[in-house]
Amino acid sequence: MAGGPPSGHVPSASLIQVLRGAEVYAPEPRGPADILLAGGKVAAIAPSLPALPPGLAEEHDLRGLRLVPGLLDAHVHLVGGGGEAGPHTRVPPVTLTQLSRAGITTVVGVLGTDGTTRSVADLVARTLGLRAEGLSAYCYTGSYELPVPTLTGSVRKDLVYVDPILGVGELAISDHRSSQPTLDELLRVAADAHVGGMMSGKAGIVHLHMGDGPRGFDLIQRALDTSELPPRVFHPTHVNRNRKLFAAAPELVRRGCTVDVTAFPPEEDPGDSLYAADAIDRWLADGLPVHRLTCSSDGAGCMPVFDAHGHICAMDVGRPATLSDTLTELLARGLPLATILPIFTTNVADLLRLSHKGRLAPGADADLVALDAAGRVDSVIARGRWLVRRGETVVTGPFERSHP
Ligand code: ZN
Numbered sequence: 001m002a003g004g005p006p007s008g009h010v011p012s013a014s015l016i017q018v019l020r021g022a023e024v025y026a027p028e029p030r031g032p033a034d035i036l037l038a039g040g041k042v043a044a045i046a047p048s049l050p051a052l053p054p055g056l057a058e059e060h061d062l063r064g065l066r067l068v069p070g071l072l073d074a075h076v077h078l079v080g081g082g083g084e085a086g087p088h089t090r091v092p093p094v095t096l097t098q099l100s101r102a103g104i105t106t107v108v109g110v111l112g113t114d115g116t117t118r119s120v121a122d123l124v125a126r127t128l129g130l131r132a133e134g135l136s137a138y139c140y141t142g143s144y145e146l147p148v149p150t151l152t153g154s155v156r157k158d159l160v161y162v163d164p165i166l167g168v169g170e171l172a173i174s175d176h177r178s179s180q181p182t183l184d185e186l187l188r189v190a191a192d193a194h195v196g197g198m199m200s201g202k203a204g205i206v207h208l209h210m211g212d213g214p215r216g217f218d219l220i221q222r223a224l225d226t227s228e229l230p231p232r233v234f235h236p237t238h239v240n241r242n243r244k245l246f247a248a249a250p251e252l253v254r255r256g257c258t259v260d261v262t263a264f265p266p267e268e269d270p271g272d273s274l275y276a277a278d279a280i281d282r283w284l285a286d287g288l289p290v291h292r293l294t295c296s297s298d299g300a301g302c303m304p305v306f307d308a309h310g311h312i313c314a315m316d317v318g319r320p321a322t323l324s325d326t327l328t329e330l331l332a333r334g335l336p337l338a339t340i341l342p343i344f345t346t347n348v349a350d351l352l353r354l355s356h357k358g359r360l361a362p363g364a365d366a367d368l369v370a371l372d373a374a375g376r377v378d379s380v381i382a383r384g385r386w387l388v389r390r391g392e393t394v395v396t397g398p399f400e401r402s403h404p
Contacts, residue, residue, distance in 0.1 A: 015039055016056060018049060021063035022370060026360040027341035037366040040384035044362055062370055065378055068341055069360050070105025070367030072348035073323050075237055075296035078109035078126045079118055082302030085312045093126060094300045096133045096397035100387040102320040103377040105367035106136040106357050110170045112301060113177050115143025120151045127164045133397050134382050140169030140207055146179040148189055155189060159196030159204060166352055167205040168193045170237065173219050175211020176310055183222050190223060194233045203352045208236040216245050217252055224255055231256030235351060237296060238262045240279035242272045253292040258351050260294045263322035277329040280343060294348045297323040324377050331375035
């Protein structure tokens, strides 16, 4: 391969950096401001910071750009998804630059339909690998299926003992590919996630894959009706996969759940589904609570289209880039950045209980994305390290250079 052996090490961050003159959205608008980064954290934000002695700090002029928190993507098939149409349809793993170039500085990995040829052990290893490559990475334990495949043999132990594991997911309901979970089975998993989350100070959520089945959110509604579990534990995704499901989402939100829209690839015929930008646009137009909405890419997930008999008639693959593309599209439609930004940052961080993520404030991790005038990703800083600078990839994963 070109460029020496794979090291897996990113260049160390300059200890002190000053980013000057960008329009800062924290996500609330802070106007043109300077940001001081120190030791991988945001140290200060002020309209104008004094010059530091030469040689002490690295200076960056970001005038003309908008500086926002790094995006959080809470649903990426880090080891690849798919496999639903045979071994040749297993999607390859996600690379560092697929994430970084989409402005994603925090990612949560999921398995998917295939918990047979893929394992939680592999997912945890890839998650730790991405951390070494410079991102902030977490994952869920489990897959579509029940009993939940785990690393330690129990959901609760996975949460308590395995650092990157934040909850259970993506557990499938209302889908012919699910394990057809009963209410009691869902409640048991959700209780383990919730209590495991309490014991470990983690999110303890169940990230639920919603299928196209007519039962929709019924199982979640009944779980809320019949248990003491807090609504925040249930985080359904793909809620924009069909119009009926999307129309039912506000009722779940009214009960206290946060719902997740998927940024489906745009070249796919949307059919009855809504593109993420359309779904978010409609959500805002209907005056629904923005703080209860998140968006994820389903990166490296396989998106098969089934006929009535469960046969695959078409297939596409999710890409992390659709997350930032959705943000760009919403800005192009004239929606205010400060309004839509929480859907990609703060809301996700709050649900995942990652208090050091999703906002620009002193003490937060130095995860930042600079957007150009068109709302596209210009530069990306993750934990104080530049991964993308003025459109150029600065850091690649250890094996990416052999496939430029
Ligand atoms: Zn899914």
